[in-house]
Amino acid sequence: MKLILLAYFAVLSNILSSVEGRVRYSKRPNHKLGTAEYAECMSNAPIVFNRFDASYYTRNLSVVFNILGYSSVDANVTFDIIVEAYGEQRARFTFDPCEINLNTVCPVARDTAITTQGILPVSPQDVQMIPKIAWGIPDFEGLVRFRMYRSEDIAASSIDNSTPLACMIATLNNGHTFKNKVVKALSGTALALSIAGVLGFYVIGMEHSTYLTRQVFINSVPSLQHMGELLQCIAFTGAIGITQPKVLVAWASNFAWILGFITNKEIENSLESFRKHSNGNLSSPKIGGVHRRDAVATNPQSPIPGFYHGFQGLATEVGTLTTNLFTLTLIWFLISLAIAGGIVIIFVLIIKFLRQTRIIAKSSCDYITRYWFRVLFNACMRWVLVCWPVLVTMIIYQFTLREAYGPVILAALLLALLFGLFLWLTIKVIRVITTSGLSNEDNPETLISDPKIYTWWGWLYLDLKERRWLYVYACFAHYFSFALVLALVQQFAKIQTILLFVIEIISFILLAVFRPFVGFKNSFCVFLVALTRVVSFALLIPIAFDLAIIPKVIIAIILIIIQGLVFSFMALWSLWNFITMLGTAWPAISYTVPWLRRLIDEYQRQLHIDFENPAVSASEKLSTEEIIPQESNFEEPSTTKKEGNVDTKEDGNDDVFSLVNASPMRPASTIPSHSCDNGINEMQRTV
Template identity: 25%
Template sequence: MRFPTLWRPLALLSTLATLVLPAAADVALRSSSLAACQANSGFTASLFDVSYTPNNNSVYINMIATSSIQGHVLFDITILAYGYQIIRTTLDPCTSNLPGLCPMTSGNMNNPFVLKVSPEAASNIPGIAYTFPDLDAKVRVNINMTSGPQAGTRVACIEADISNGKTVDLIGVKWASAAVAGLALLCSAVVSGLGYTNAASHVAANALSLFGYFQAQAMIGLCGVPLPPAVQSWTQDFVWSMGIIRVGFIQDILTWYQRSTGGSPSTIFDSLHTVSVQVEKRGLPMLVEPAVNLFKRAASMMPKTGLVERAASGIAKRGNVQTFFGSYIVYGIQRVAFRAVIETTNLFMTGLVFFYIFVVITALLVIVFKGILELAFKLHWIKNETFADFRAGWVTVLKGVLFRVALIGYPQMVVLCVWEFTQNDSPAEMVLAACFFFGISAVLGWAAFKVIRVARRSLEMHRNPAYILFSDPQTLNKWGFLYVQFRASAYYFVLPLLGYTLLKGLFIALGQRSGQTQAVALIIIEVGALITASVLRPWMDKSTNSFNIAIFSMNFINAIFLLIFTDVFGLPPIVIGVVGVVLWIANAAFSLILLLMLIITTTIVLLSNNPDTRYQYMADDRNSFIKSQTMLQTTAELNALAATARGEGKHGVDLDEEDNESEMSNPANFNSVRSSRSPVADAAAALDGGSSTPDHSLKNRASYNGSFVRAPSPFNTNGSNSNVSASRLSHNSAQMVGYRTHDRSSSLAWQRGAGYDEVSH
């Protein structure tokens, strides 16, 4: 038999996919669920387990079925792959010696049996069917009467999905993606502690964006849309980013907790030996629609308690769960839970527990790292300036880290908490959902409000939002997680980002019964996010903007694919099947590129002696405002000694105590500059190329890259005494604030941006 050209491109994809799939000792085709494809079907099955092994050409069949058909029948068998019909044949059970089917009799069937397949029939199955991952294939059997008054009519229709055991839902992909994102975040924290804030902010921004992309992939799988098998498996690779991780003993604890708080846990995995579970696919929504009208929540929930049969319509309801023609149907969030082997009533608590574990582990790591550093310092394994900023203000750093964890976990908490409001698994879980959803939303909203207040205050005082946002160490360490990835003038962008996350999560959690509504809403949300990101370009530099715009573009494309999967356009099934493969291949390639970029960037940062040099300094000149906290006392003492040496006495520079706490210099750069330059040389250099813009206060002195700039000496460069007036001293101080050894030409713009053109003598 000649097979259509559809298999040729799939054969190429299969060859590529087998490179990353584990080798199987035996190939087989399996099906674990049987669905009725017509109303009032005369043949239904609550359990269907079939396995075909080509090595011995045998089919093992185990099913629990109910038949109301009496008489001789003919089976019309059709095999479809990606919606394309590849095989159609008829089978007479009398000539094939099928036990109990010639003639068919009404009653229950519960007798496993084995059928032999002829070599001719086996040769009709292409080899790709055994190797291509997440095969979108199914067999449809129409049962037609050949005797009696109903001769020539179809009395039953049944369908079974076919799987070859190959899938892209791989544990290796999950661990690799989680490890890269986690190690990149850890690397950015270490590099930041070493004082390389520019490199650390770039690595952290890209890692957070990549993590957000993983969560967006998981949200596709959480939508209540019929997804092709390849898309289901691909999105399942990233549900770990939403806290959906199965650990056996944790599931046992959560089941006990739900029972003890007045809930009724579902037991679908305990009944798989008697009940089939169908993952929603194309064709089912039309049949399920009558049930949706009868039971508002039936179409989106799993089995709980009390089975109520409705024989006339073929629909049963177990608690708040729908079964269809003897089988349970799962889709959307329940589909993800079922594929993760998590009871649906435990899904919310699973995500909540892992979020809590993530918070606790992160806090413990910070505390342990602080203890290790202190021990290493006491044992003289590290120098005093090593991680000195972290050791001095580790509590503030810990608060900032926990805020960042809340920001990372916000998408999962929005989806799971709001979805729990529709499930009501137990009163205690409802309370937890309300506390975490409103609590985290309020905390992040308050943090965003604080950032906006600080930025506006900085604009009022210095005409530059970056001044206070980056010069105050407490503000930077505590609230910096909300704005360091953006340019200073886009400090407000955290609010649109939080609104984007909230709106997207609400539609996913509350729109489970309407996949079309979810798809249209996601298209509108994603196109709005893409346009906003492309127009505003709020991230810190060109490369980071490109990185994030590319992610938003892919999210928008995925939303379009999602709308296609709803079959709203009435496309042929083969088109929808191919689109599913395209989504998988496109996102896999895109994810690989992002992962490689992050791995290469992180590796270069770790191996560089000075990783800050590989990144351009920000256009907002934030590095000019970032101060180190390690040399506060030393700087104050040196300032006093310098003032005394210049003979300024009580008329010298008056340093404000509060300002000293927020304006500090980097130890390494400070020491190197101090040893290589004298106050006289600094003053001469500043007078040579400095700005003529006066300063309103000497307390607004600044440093660039941590290098300390001294006030001008009353002596000129050849050692002769010169009388410097107070106005000239203020004038020269402003020059020295803007002086930077590596780029003198940009000092004027920086001074104007920081508000140094406002003078009050």
């Protein structure tokens, strides 16, 4: 029995000792700080570096470094390494490389390459100088300054009064950052879900009547416009011309793709070739960008790593040059515009195929198939409207660089095209209003419901109230003034942040006073995005002033939390809108989203009232004001002739529908209620 007890205690003691050892081992710190971006901080240096890597490991208390360079002098050298964190010097190491057996620099020889790899031991006292927060905080604000001096100069005076032979500066990275591919994927998914949800409900609304399409579009939010403006706001916060905390630039870079800042090695090589053939200066100090660990050359005029300023800092974080930003934006804008147009064309071809094969009714979606070019025009112009702030901003910013004439010419042509489109649009609408007699102030709603206007220009004011359609010009003025300040005042951070805040305040006040957007949910999204812009640029004002780096980081984190919460809310709302759209469209699921059910019930009720008593006044019908105000009727004065289920004008102008019985529209008796369109006696507004 005693032997059994002794054996039991022996086994138990071994288990406890092994567990204790594992616990002690797991509690040992295993932190790491390593260099990321680097650049030379001295021009015309006798010793130049092509590579500088350094990593500090807390477990073995050592710094491992790797240096590649070239020497043009003979000298005995002394290394000086300074570690800075959050604006303060935390550690300094001055030593003779011969003491740690760095033979290639002991001494350095003229016209020889330097290849040095070494391990520098660190004392526990030096480790205590580095704050513990450095090991876990995202986007650690740290720098390493590496200099080489002549040993004779240091012996004759002091190291601070000596002239270095070489100088490098590199940022420190602890492996934690707000720059994350998951956030990029989530932002792209949220934008795609918002588009898919709106388009899905748009088609569902056409299954019942074109009368419902505008109401459905406004109630299925957030839309492309809402989500696009929010993503642009977050991305632009990283492009303000202030010395920004690294954490804010890293966060903004997740959304830089909405600005067209998407690049890879092949695109960069093509852009460099384009700039080279248009007298581009590759060593211009305005180019921006610094080198990472896989770089093989260093530009002495690049921005100092760790100091992120305006578009240069955002370009560095994205991995491109500032002179390439406009060209990247233009390339991806044209690609996205082609994708939007291709989706519309493919959809029209699918509808035609389904009609030819009689899978759907012969007259289903007649408006889309007959007037596909108007649908295509509305879709493309809606995307141009979303991209307008980005395009104007990058055009004006390209003018400030003046580094190569090729991108400047492209920017000038695009600016002329955009403003030509704006002027043509204004002249066209004014001419239609004048010639059609729609300028009567007693009945401004006819502008909204006139087929000569909204079938072409509905993308401008689709979500605006009838009496507030001119608010779209206030939006253009807002975008243009924002672009001017953001692009032209990059070198005056304090003035820029204050002006941007004033612009957003004025825009928000106009929005609150006029309340131009129709529908509660639509207005809520607009107000939420506008308020986010105001708060974002308000928080950037103190960062523009001479605050210490730690208060700047705290303000930046508060801004990230606010923007992150708003983005998460809008993304979840887009997901819910998409899910409810799928549930409504799926035949096996007998579910209809409540607001759509109310719209359909109201439409059916008004159909019944109009069928029993066509002379009943519209004011006696049940109001749908809680969902969206009714559109006013517009009856074309000319006589019409019936062609199937479509009313066309007898004078041969078949590009305009007559809106007889436009509100509500009676379903055609020969077409089932589940078809895409019930006869199209009413002209729909297209996106």
